[in-house]
């Protein structure tokens with residue numbers, strides 16, 4: 001803080017700190033607290049607000065526990081988010097390794113640019129693009145049919161397929177960058193030393209590269225998992241008749257049922273349960289939070 | 295136990311740049327061989343060619359008579375000790391050492407036992423379960439050596455492994471490395487830009503400049519009979535005079551310089567009329583009050599003196615203003631020459647040699 005004042009003077013420092021504090025407080029902390037309070041109150045007609053029925057209870061949370069369909073949807077959301085996370089990891093790790101250790105350093109920025117350009121397009125447009133690509137009579141099927149890879153068009157957008165593809169596409173870079181950073185910080189001599197001692201490529205990765213990049217892998221996984229579980233646009237755009245995402249139920253409570261109270265309860269349940277799930281997985285894989293923060 | 299390493303007409307090109315130029319040398323089995331040369335002369339590149347991290351763009355690398363081209367580093371009977379050691383920081387010391395055995399499918403108990411045995415060899419008894427970060431520089435050094443020895447390499451490659459250590463430790467580790475090499479009998483190929491290190495440790499030394507191997511020989515040969523000016527001035531100090539070879543007879547050159555004529559031995563490739571330089575070691579240069587008519591002699595002024603304990607370095611200036619150095623044994627009974635006094639620097643024909651500058655491509 002003292003350093004900040006010395007460098008930018010009091011006026012500018014207080015403005016910067018003040019704006020950050022305002023942003024955190026007004027746009028993050030308070031709205032969440034308000035929703036948190038909402039989640040313990042019943043959904044009432046306006047006339048009853050503040051009346052004798054307006055008391056705190058766990059009713060909204062019980063609603064979730066009493067609806068097996070919602071519980072199933074929650075587990076499916078967790079399952080498919082994990083699947084997306086895992087797929088992103090499998091796709092990103094080799095690419096991250098290639099970018100940081102194999103390709104010529106001069107080429108890396110170009111490849112990064114090519115990877116980043118799609119991110120400049122809004123998520124909703126990207127989802128629609130995939131919707132078009134994956135359509136039954138869309139270009140992907142046309143291409144595969146044209147190349148005689150398949151004989152009958154595939155119904156890509158059935159079940160969770162579309163959602164999974166869309167989520168992978170949307171969030172794979174959130175996996176790539178932390179892993180890329182982690183691997184870049186590995187001394188190339190370490191890889192060569194392992195090789196020189198006779199290690200195969202697999203063992204070198206297993207014993208040297210992966211342990212070193214574990215923090216990056218972990219933070220990529222947590223980020224992608226949370227983004228997936230909390231995603232709204234992709235699951236609703238690329239949905240099929242039987243692919244319901246947990247966020248869609250929250251949305252339903254809030255905007256179709258106008259029951260913000262139950263919606264808020266569901267939102268917090270999603271947050272808490274996901275944090276719990278991530279913590280358990282981290283414990284099992286022996287990753288600590290401090291590693292991720294590095 | 296050990297193998298010889300043959301580099302025959304090895305070239306390494308990076309684009310248009312030739313980092314290693316026609317290097318041709320056989321390193322004998324069980325030998326301690328050093329590549330000595332200034333920064334950027336291609337030493338590391340040679341080591342990487344031998345260890346298999348790259349293949350030469352010309353020529354052949356053979357280990358134990360077997361052509362190594364196309365054989366990866368994990369399949370060669372070499373072990374490389376990196377300039378920065380490259381220990382694995384996330385493994386305890388013993389796993390570092392046993393990594394090469396782990397790779398070869400040795401069971402854990404045997405690995406542990408072997409690691410402990412090697413730790414004893416390098417004088418690190420109780421460090422098996424320590425973290426790498428808990429070790430001192432010299433201890434890390436030893437772990438790196440133990441890790442390389444664990445795979446029982448036929449050839450050990452060391453890339454300036456002592457450069458990060460302080461002087462005391464460096465001198466200690468020199469002796470240690472040498473002892474380990476003798477004990478194990480493994481061929482050691484050592485890289486350094488420190489001539490003292492190369493001379494003190496090696497059976498033979500190869501001096502390099504700009505990718506070209508300038509001379510190969512025992513430390514004594516290199517120091518006493520340098521093949522060219524580069525070797526002479528890279529290995530040890532010299533007093534140098536520029537000039538032309540006037541005549542040659544019976545291996546003695548008469549050499550004309552702007553400071554007068556000198557007689558000297560003749561280095562390789564020197565013929566009559568060659569523009570070259572004469573090199574004289576400071577310990578073979580002497581000061582006396584009168585000019586000598588029997589040997590080479592040049593009038594000088596005493597400029598500066600540096601007392602080093604067992605010897606004293608006297609810096610003198612000749613009429614042209616060039617500085618030379620005379621190294622005299624410390625003699626408590628003799629008074630050293632006075633600063634500013636007029637003296638004559640003399641040196642024998644036997645102790646001076648005419649050399650051409652440096653080879654630009656080896657033969």
Ligand SMILES: Nc1ncnc2c1ncn2[C@@H]1O[C@H](COP(=O)(O)OP(=O)(O)OP(=O)(O)O)[C@@H](O)[C@H]1O
Nearest residue numbers: 308311313331332333334335336337338339340487
């Ligand atoms: N992969 C590479 N691509 C291009 N040039 C290279 C490469 N590796 C080395 N060089 C060049 O080859 C020359 C020799 O490099 P090398 O690393 O062998 O030097 P060195 O003798 O080990 O020097 P130092 O004592 O500083 O370690 C240098 O000019 C270097 O720039």
Ligand SMILES: [Mg+2]
Nearest residue numbers: 337338339453
């Ligand atoms: Mg080097």
